[in-house]
Amino acid sequence: MNIIDGKLISAQVKEELREKVEDIKLKGGKIPHLAAVLIGDNGASETYVSSKIKSCEQIGFKSTLVRRDATTSEAEVLEIIGQLNQDEDVDGFIVQLPLPDHINVDKIIEAIDPKKDVDGFHPINIGRMAKGLPSYISATPFGVLELIKRYNIETAGKHCVVVGRSQIVGLPMSILMQRNTYPGNCTVTLVHSRTQNLPEICRQADILVAALGKPEFITAEMVKEGAVVIDVGLTRVVDASKKSGFALKGDVKFDEVAPKTSYITPVPGGVGLMTVAALMHNTLLASQGLVYGK
Ligand code: NAP
Numbered sequence: 267m268n269i270i271d272g273k274l275i276s277a278q279v280k281e282e283l284r285e286k287v288e289d290i291k292l293k294g295g296k297i298p299h300l301a302a303v304l305i306g307d308n309g310a311s312e313t314y315v316s317s318k319i320k321s322c323e324q325i326g327f328k329s330t331l332v333r334r335d336a337t338t339s340e341a342e343v344l345e346i347i348g349q350l351n352q353d354e355d356v357d358g359f360i361v362q363l364p365l366p367d368h369i370n371v372d373k374i375i376e377a378i379d380p381k382k383d384v385d386g387f388h389p390i391n392i393g394r395m396a397k398g399l400p401s402y403i404s405a406t407p408f409g410v411l412e413l414i415k416r417y418n419i420e421t422a423g424k425h426c427v428v429v430g431r432s433q434i435v436g437l438p439m440s441i442l443m444q445r446n447t448y449p450g451n452c453t454v455t456l457v458h459s460r461t462q463n464l465p466e467i468c469r470q471a472d473i474l475v476a477a478l479g480k481p482e483f484i485t486a487e488m489v490k491e492g493a494v495v496i497d498v499g500l501t502r503v504v505d506a507s508k509k510s511g512f513a514l515k516g517d518v519k520f521d522e523v524a525p526k527t528s529y530i531t532p533v534p535g536g537v538g539l540m541t542v543a544a545l546m547h548n549t550l551l552a553s554q555g556l557v558y559g560k
Contacts, residue, residue, distance in 0.1 A: 384405075455471075
């Protein structure tokens, strides 16, 4: 069994980006600028946004945080998006999810200029990704692909089972793993809460991607000997022994599953850290016009 070290790989990706920014600075080019919109005071969202801003600082990107309270109206959020779309200095921006219930997420995502949609959530980016055209690939699936690539994990002809069909993780993951490229060329099965015989299907996976948000749902009996297991799940569970009062749990029962696998991502220290690195990568692409041109 090999542990896929997201901490190590995300640090490598960020260091590569930092070197590129140094080079841009030396040549007098434009410093990439990422903006983040945070509505409300969801604790997990605050942590995610602050780690994105911190990564910008580490790499040398410019960053802007637009913060509003939970009572902010949908119209006000749309206005902020309109301003960021127009702001020529901002290369890319994200609206941190989840949003308060009175705000329609789809409406918000569709208002983002696809050329600045570095989260890759806009229907145009998802459609372009599905067609294999240049697009921003949503950060979490992109991070998973990067881990597979940097560990030289074979994917062609393998059976990949993705558990979860969300628009931001499961669905794009399944599309990416079947593409005619590397990583890709898998035979993909996408399973969800209405799937019958889920354990049996998971047991057939050469590559199992768990993205359902149910802590320790995937047990040893659901995993084939020698499988590659990617755990996207990240759930805060109460843990009085931790200073913060909570622990982060993945969707895989790591201790019993790990010995059966050829490769596995831990939680924390796996996919989560890659998500931020992938977002930074997309922002650099945006600043250089490498997806849509300038
Ligand atoms: P989501 O929108 O809640 O989607 C969960 C998916 O899992 C849905 O498709 C759901 O099926 C399916 N599902 C739920 N219970 C199931 C069950 N018992 N059996 C089979 N399928 C089941 O969640 P998400 O946004 O994709 O996130 C999934 C997990 O990844 C969460 O823990 C989240 O925190 C984590 N995450 C981590 C990162 C990171 O950076 N590491 C980034 C994003 C998300 P239905 O469609 O049928 O309801």
